[in-house]
């Protein structure tokens with residue numbers, strides 16, 4: 001049997017495609033990266049089907065690229081060496097919600113919106129940390145790329161919220177990772193060697209995650225937003241430090257945009273939540289008081305006349321902070337995402353404006369404070385998808401931002417293939433070789449999303 005027929009034999013022909021239309025869609029994403037070849041698209045419906053596809057791929061030496069929502073914007077799910085795209089969206093069951101131990105066990109294709117609405121309906125006292133990504137993106141894809149959501153400033157990265165996983169190794173073995181491996185129950189990740197780490201941040205190069213156990217958190221009844229504005233770029237590290245020092249906020253992001261003029265300031269957006277009205281009022285009062293003292297009372301000002309439409313956007317879960325992006329005709333958008341320590345933000349702020357202007361764009365930023373240790377600094381670039389020169393300019397701007405990030409000692413988050421090459425080149429050689437050894441041990445034939453995290457030639 002050829003590959004197509006073998007795939008049809010595994011999933012049924014309704015869930016396999018080598019049609020041009022599907023190949024076209026899966027050969028690109030919404031970012032600025034160029035399209036690449038896709039040979040087959042397959043949608044498995046069970047862990048056994050995933051297993052059979054990986055055994056087939058291993059036997060035939062054909063590449064497999066796992067795909068969740070496909071929305072990283074850095075083409076991580078567009079195969080670099082052709083082969084099979086394994087779209088996980090059919091595996092979309094929420095298998096268990098343990099209310100008392102606060103975790104959800106879900107299949108890999110469950111979307112952010114599906115989990116959020118399920119919890120709202122059946123477990124209204126619990127929530128998960130939701131990224132500000134399109135609602136169709138998967139909870140698993142987000143956790144696997146070390147994403148962040150509206151609870152990240154309080155509880156950590158979404159990958160830190162993983163309790164365990166069911167995975168299929170490239171060679172076909174099915175494993176449970178975390179407490180389920182020992183007890184059958186999915187309530188904790190340790191205390192055994194941290195195997196989920198072999199799948200987090202690896203961009204699908206070590207195997208396919210089929211189930212995820214995710215921590216859930218209390219869902220407070222009341223929420224509010226306080227916003228401060230400032231024009232002092234050099235004071236950003238101190239303001240972030242002081243506002244996170246309080247340890248009372250739920251979410252915290254910085255936005256700015258050069259146009260319209262009223263947006264051309266630094267806005268610190270602090271989302272507060274509470275179980276009691278008095279608690280919320282107290283938190284709001286404390287934030288205003290503390291912010292008012294920063295820099296002897298001169299650094300930030302409270303924004304008392306926040307437009308109601310903005311208030312609603314900010315208080316949405318997830319917040320619609322991307323109000324600050326300079327969306328253009330043609331709808332293209334990609335950001336270079338730097339993970340920076342706070343003291344590097346002023347330099348990045350200035351450089352981002354310089355890069356945007358050099359490419360004829362309006363500078364716009366959304367930066368989420370991740371934990372009280374680092375920030376996701378998004379260099380945002382929009383472009384007209386119908387204009388090749390505009391796409392090239394965005395690609396170039398992303399590349400310049402990535403290089404700058406590494407130059408100042410930052411990390412590139414979910415970088416496209418070229419960005420990964422820059423990271424691997426800069427990495428301690430022994431660490432880069434360790435990554436290579438682990439990949440080879442887990443995927444001896446090199447079929448899993450090849451081209452990612454490869455040693456520089």
Ligand SMILES: Cc1cc2nc3c(=O)[nH]c(=O)nc-3n(C[C@H](O)[C@H](O)[C@H](O)COP(=O)(O)OP(=O)(O)OC[C@H]3O[C@@H](n4cnc5c(N)ncnc54)[C@H](O)[C@@H]3O)c2cc1C
Pocket residue numbers: 065066067068069070071072073076077088108131132133134136137138139140141142143144145146147148149202203204205207208209210322449
């Ligand atoms: C407007 C906008 C706003 C955004 N805001 C945020 C934000 O606030 N926070 C944030 O974290 N992100 C954000 N993102 C980035 C991205 O959309 C999200 O991180 C998203 O959750 C990624 O999930 P996905 O399902 O699209 O992953 P995919 O793109 O499908 O996959 C990501 C990577 O994981 C691998 N993978 C996926 N599923 C599996 C699996 N089952 N097994 C093994 N490997 C797998 C893929 O091969 C790929 O390498 C935003 C994007 C946009 C467009």
